[in-house]
Amino acid sequence: MNVVNVVPMSHSMPYPPADEPHVSVMAREVVRLLQPSGGVFLDVTLGAAGHSVALLEAGAASVIGLDRDPRALELARARLEPFGERALTRHSSFSKFGEVLELLGIDKVDGILADLGVSSMQLNEAHRGMSFRAEGPLDMRxxxxxxxxxxxxxxxLDDDELTETIGRLGEERRARRVARCIRQELEAGKLATTLDLRRAVVRAVGPARINGVDPATKTFQALRMAVNRELFELEALLNLAAERIRPGGRFAVLSFHSLEDRMVKRAMQNPVWEPLSRKPLVAEEDELAENPRARSAKLRVARRAEGVP
Ligand SMILES: C[S@@+](CC[C@H](N)C(=O)[O-])C[C@H]1O[C@@H](n2cnc3c(N)ncnc32)[C@H](O)[C@@H]1O
Structure with a gap:
């Protein structure tokens, strides 16, 4: 299989090369609002451990980091080594973070951070199949x-389910056409790689980039979210967080998708939470200039209310 860049020069969101680690989004704001000094924190999306390192450097007593991606954990472990026993890592989906705390004998933590979605490493590694920029198998896990x-x-999935997935998770208006073209390619035995999938989408919606965005972006996002059951995972995390954060502790969620931000906003309207701002925080200009991935980030942070069971 050739590794070919589909649109290497003109894409509006340049990605670092595959061996360059993920750059943490809104790390300053996360540290300021989580107030890590002396506390025990749970980073449920460890990734390259950038946020965890920032929390530890800012005085967190310890950080427990989870990731469902074994490769991310390997990298994170290496970066966290200098912190010794202050950093613990576990392979787990965050919907199951309660079980991890149980096994560690921890009832409540001082704060939880979730930085949703995929890392640049996952997007950049062709063999993960998450990006239409390089040829890889249709994996996406x-x-x-x-x-x-x-x-x-x-x-x-049947045609209706595929249409629903692409329409809802990708917010793709032409989901039915896209689903039909994907199905046709599949039935013709021509759907094996990310580039095949991109070709099927382009056949459905045309090659035009809208606001500099590749026409396959929405479909890839939708399928990745479905494969990884990302909304289910988020719902479970939101349902469990209040039970596991001590009163006065904090919960921070960084989301990159409007459906996810809406879920977080709604969850934080529960009286167990006192949101620290009415509107989500967004990245400052200086960060946007350095890290285009921060463009769509929305950060919501809430304090666990005291005296509310
Ligand atoms: C955006 S990256 C996190 C980057 C990290 N905050 C940093 O500063 O390097 C998201 C990470 O969360 C992981 N992840 C996403 N959903 C998850 C889930 N439901 N459970 C556990 N890990 C998850 C991904 O594998 C990925 O490594």
Missing amino acids: MDTTRGETAIELITR
């Missing part, structure tokens, strides 16, 4: 040790 791949999902 964050946790490569289990679960259904994108091609298995596409094969299993």
